[in-house]
Amino acid sequence: MKWNLFEIYNVFGICGLFIVLLGFFTIFVSTYIFSYTGLVWKDFKKVFFASDFDLEKMLASYSGKNPFLIIIRDTVTKHSNHSEDMRAEVSYLFYKNFKKVASGITWLKIISVISPLCGLLGTVIGMLTVFQAVAAETTPNPSVLAEGIWQALITTILGLVVAIPSLIAFYLMSLRMKWFQIETIEHCYRAFDIYRKIIHSRTIEDEANSYEEH
Numbered sequence: 001m002k003w004n005l006f007e008i009y010n011v012f013g014i015c016g017l018f019i020v021l022l023g024f025f026t027i028f029v030s031t032y033i034f035s036y037t038g039l040v041w042k043d044f045k046k047v048f049f050a051s052d053f054d055l056e057k058m059l060a061s062y063s064g065k066n067p068f069l070i071i072i073r074d075t076v077t078k079h080s081n082h083s084e085d086m087r088a089e090v091s092y093l094f095y096k097n098f099k100k101v102a103s104g105i106t107w108l109k110i111i112s113v114i115s116p117l118c119g120l121l122g123t124v125i126g127m128l129t130v131f132q133a134v135a136a137e138t139t140p141n142p143s144v145l146a147e148g149i150w151q152a153l154i155t156t157i158l159g160l161v162v163a164i165p166s167l168i169a170f171y172l173m174s175l176r177m178k179w180f181q182i183e184t185i186e187h188c189y190r191a192f193d194i195y196r197k198i199i200h201s202r203t204i205e206d207e208a209n210s211y212e213e214h
Contacts, residue, residue, distance in 0.1 A: 015122030016155045022111050023162040029104040030169040044068035067097035075188045090185050105173050112167035119159020126152025
């Protein structure tokens with residue numbers, strides 16, 4: 001059976017259509033977060049672990065758009081020694097450079113909460129409509145009553161169908177970003193150690209040259 005938009009609206013109602021839109025939005029947001037973070041992480045590993053990677057040059061003049069490299073650059077260049085502030089700095093820069101991802105994860109959480117509520121609202125509205133129609137009939141038809149209740153309960157089912165995957169996606173994406181953040185912190189410490197050795201060796205070399213000149 002082919003349904004047109006008007007027939008779909010009659011079955012689902014405004015709440016049901018809204019829930020369906022939330023479901024498509026959930027798929028879009030989840031796909032975006034997973035794809036984007038995967039691509040930038042793959043690019044980061046390709047650059048950061050390359051045999052010809054020049055850390056000093058990257059810290060001094062990196063102008064690319066990879067958020068992981070930007071975070072490491074800003075964290076290392078703004079800290080002169082190891083401290084607990086480095087973790088706080090990474091957390092701040094992580095949110096700053098992954099603002100769209102953080103917003104998407106927040107939307108997943110919101111959708112997981114409002115979807116079942118919208119489903120419940122649609123069911124209540126549908127039941128009120130059914131009872132109003134029954135009250136207007138002197139001899140209610142049981143089949144019509146059952147069909148009305150069935151249509152009213154569809155929104156509850158839709159709400160749960162959208163809410164459960166949204167909640168799962170929220171926790172999976174949150175864990176994914178937390179893992180990325182932990183990895184970034186470790187790479188920041190690694191980059192800082194290398195950068196400190198470079199600065200130390202350069203200082204010794206400058207002092208030796210200064211001593212030779214005098």
